[in-house]
Amino acid sequence: MGFIKKSVFIFWGSIFSIFISKRVFASDVSSINQGDTTWLLISSALVMLMTVPGLALFYGGLSKRKDVLNTMAMSLFSYAIASMLWVIYGYSMAFGSDFLGFIGIPSKIFLKNISKEAVSDFALSIPEALFATFQLTFAAITVALISGAYIERMKISAWVLFSILWLSLVYIPVAHWVWGGGFLAKLSALDFAGGTVVHINAGIAALVGAIIMGKRNMPILIPHNLPLTIIGTGLLWFGWFGFNAGSALTSGGLAAQAFLNTNTAASLGALAWLACEWVSHGRPTMLGFASGAVAGLVAITPAAGFVNITGSIFIGLLAGIIPYLVVVKLKPMFGYDDSLDVFGIHGVAGILGCLLTGIFADPAVNNAAGLIYGNPSQVWIQLLSIVIVGAYCAIVTFLILFTLNKTIGLRVLPEDELIGLDEAVHGEKSYNFHI
Amino acid sequence: MKKIEAIIRPFMLENVSKALSDAGGIKGMTITEVKGFGRQGGYLEIYRGEKREVRFLPKIKIEIVVPDEMVEQIIEIILKAASTGKVGDGKIFVMPVDETIRIRTGERGTDAL
Numbered sequence: 429m430g431f432i433k434k435s436v437f438i439f440w441g442s443i444f445s446i447f448i449s450k451r452v453f454a455s456d457v458s459s460i461n462q463g464d465t466t467w468l469l470i471s472s473a474l475v476m477l478m479t480v481p482g483l484a485l486f487y488g489g490l491s492k493r494k495d496v497l498n499t500m501a502m503s504l505f506s507y508a509i510a511s512m513l514w515v516i517y518g519y520s521m522a523f524g525s526d527f528l529g530f531i532g533i534p535s536k537i538f539l540k541n542i543s544k545e546a547v548s549d550f551a552l553s554i555p556e557a558l559f560a561t562f563q564l565t566f567a568a569i570t571v572a573l574i575s576g577a578y579i580e581r582m583k584i585s586a587w588v589l590f591s592i593l594w595l596s597l598v599y600i601p602v603a604h605w606v607w608g609g610g611f612l613a614k615l616s617a618l619d620f621a622g623g624t625v626v627h628i629n630a631g632i633a634a635l636v637g638a639i640i641m642g643k644r645n646m647p648i649l650i651p652h653n654l655p656l657t658i659i660g661t662g663l664l665w666f667g668w669f670g671f672n673a674g675s676a677l678t679s680g681g682l683a684a685q686a687f688l689n690t691n692t693a694a695s696l697g698a699l700a701w702l703a704c705e706w707v708s709h710g711r712p713t714m715l716g717f718a719s720g721a722v723a724g725l726v727a728i729t730p731a732a733g734f735v736n737i738t739g740s741i742f743i744g745l746l747a748g749i750i751p752y753l754v755v756v757k758l759k760p761m762f763g764y765d766d767s768l769d770v771f772g773i774h775g776v777a778g779i780l781g782c783l784l785t786g787i788f789a790d791p792a793v794n795n796a797a798g799l800i801y802g803n804p805s806q807v808w809i810q811l812l813s814i815v816i817v818g819a820y821c822a823i824v825t826f827l828i829l830f831t832l833n834k835t836i837g838l839r840v841l842p843e844d845e846l847i848g849l850d851e852a853v854h855g856e857k858s859y860n861f862h863i
Numbered sequence: 864m865k866k867i868e869a870i871i872r873p874f875m876l877e878n879v880s881k882a883l884s885d886a887g888g889i890k891g892m893t894i895t896e897v898k899g900f901g902r903q904g905g906y907l908e909i910y911r912g913e914k915r916e917v918r919f920l921p922k923i924k925i926e927i928v929v930p931d932e933m934v935e936q937i938i939e940i941i942l943k944a945a946s947t948g949k950v951g952d953g954k955i956f957v958m959p960v961d962e963t964i965r966i967r968t969g970e971r972g973t974d975a976l
Contacts, residue, residue: 649910709909719911756912769911 460545461553467679468554468562474670475565479507479572482667486660486718487576490768493652494848495580496858502575505584506591510568513595515539518567519560522603523548529611532604550607551677562674563607567599570626576768577634581644581845584853586838593828594633598821602629606813617813618789618796618806620686621675623730623782624817631775632818633825634766640829641838643765645845654714661718665694668725672732685793686732690725693744697724697777700748705756719755720748723773727781731788734796739788743781751776779814786810864960864973865934869925870897870953871945876923882944888933890976893926903951922953928960930973 484500491499510518517537524532536542539560546556571591578587605612606625619625651657672690676683701720702712727747728740735743755772766772786807789798797803832838839845844852851857871879876894883889898919905918929937938955946952965975 648915649913650915651910705909705912709912711909713909715910760913 459552460547460555461678463679464553464677465555465558467683468551468558468674468677471670471674472558472562472565474667475562475569475674476667478664478667478671479503479565479569482660482663483569483572484660485656486664486722487579487768489653489656489658489660490576490649490651490715491579492646492650492848493859494850496652496850497856498584498849498853499575499579501584501854502579502582502587503572505588506571506575506595507568509588509591510571510595511564513592514560514564514567518595518600519563522567522600523550523560523563523608526604526609529605529614531601531610532608549609553678559677563603566622566626566671567595567603570599570622570630571595573626573630573770573774574633574637576770577638577766578641579767580849581641581839583836583838583840584849586832586836589832589836590828593832594825597828598629598633598824599625602817602820605817612813612816615809615813616796617809618734618785618798619730619782619813620733620785620794621672621729623726623778623785624813627726627729627774627778628782628814628817629821631771631773631778632821634770635764635775636822636825637829638764638766638771640826640833641765643763644767645842647765647767649768651715657718658714661721665721665725668694668729672729676733682733682794685736688737689732689735689740690728692737692740693724693728693731693747694721695724696741696744697721697727697748700724700745701752702748704749704752708756716752719769719773720752723747723751723777726774726777727784729778730782731785734785734789734794734798736788736790736793739784739790742788743784746780746784747777750780779818782810782814783807864928864963864976865931866958866960867925867927867929867934867937867941868956868958869927869941869945870899870922870955871925871941872947872951872953873921873923875945875947875952876925879925879941879944882940883927883937886936886940889927889929889937891927895924895926897922897924901951901954920951928963928976930976 484503487503488496488500515538517534519539520534520536521532524535527533539557542556544555547554548556548559551559571594603625604610606617606619607613668690669687673683673687676686698717698721701716701723705716706712724744724747727743731739731743751773754776755769759772785798786809787799789796789801789806791797791801798806829838840849840852898921900918900920903920905916905920908915908917927937934957941955962971963975964971
């Protein structure tokens, strides 16, 4: 009898334990952590601030006085377009269940099936709706970044269509490959906050577009208001804390490390760029400071949550030197008209940052070792991810722009370019001096 | 009557207009923001290593019409107030004025100044 009693006990016990484990699973779903959620809510707002108005001010200040509003419009329009597409199908296709390593299965179109309690597999301690929002701000800024290479000559209708097509055909697949469980994620390529997905992607698209579209009527940089650019730089720098430290997807020590790395690399980038131009032109310029800071921020992006402070110092330093050389010494030899040096700064610093992540990644920071911690193969993996993303982006961007050029045309009329796109395209002026 | 046209550095305007009104006797003046070059030439701007020569520099043009006997006094005041001693301080031109008419009353000549 004792045996039967024992068996009955085990039987009911196991039934009960199934029930319990189901309960545990249910509470797992609402394992949402308030600290993490708070930090990611703030981070999402910070990354939003980088585009609206950070990047718009950064680019707007650098444009000619007659093209300011059009330059800002390109950033802001694509922000709104990305926001719309992301909730309709973007998030679902970038972060849906993997299909052959290439794209996500769009099972969450219009974010349906995402309840208040739902979490994503990629971020277990925050609501999935918040993860989608955070990722939205990345998609939006990536498209907006490209516009810097196209300003002062592109049709706004072509830009709107380009934003839609590029986001759908380039950004979403690449985001899936690297972050959404696609083939590059399986290859264990390291990209903490978007060196490949955001900066190399935007930089290559910028270069391809600048070449296809050709030179502006006046292909020189005449910043109409550098203080606007400085304010924009400040907002980018500030927002980048959300971009990089938010990419920890938690609010703990990793976020703090990424935060500090970000600030360190930005400062070193600014100082190194200043030093370069001080030596070669005899003057430290404010535009040089701003350019170096952004290059430092770009380069630390893939590395922010993988390297220690020494790593971030080296990355910042090199980010102030190499993009400087490309923009100031190399670009004039090629003669392509990348209006605001999106390739020279975002592309080059992005590639540099991705490679250096493979060198400086410290296993004590985040379980990934780079070359100097005895894992030389990481450099090859990084290089592979750079080449794959760069090549894919170049080909598809070319096809999009080629098609648009053959159909609606990419450039405004030459006379509209002369009088300025603010007046010709929008019927507005940035500065009305009369009356 | 003479018209005195002085082209000065923009940042010397406060100085000059204060010195002129302190001296008294000036009933009005007109200023214009102008651009041009003289011996000072232009200057180089460098943006991301790209050099650009800015040929026309901003200046302020002051126009004052005064009775003949005041001309030398006004010139003295402007010379003192607008000078930094460096190239680019500007120039003063003096030219005759045939007639002055106040629109409100129709007065003519020095009475209209």
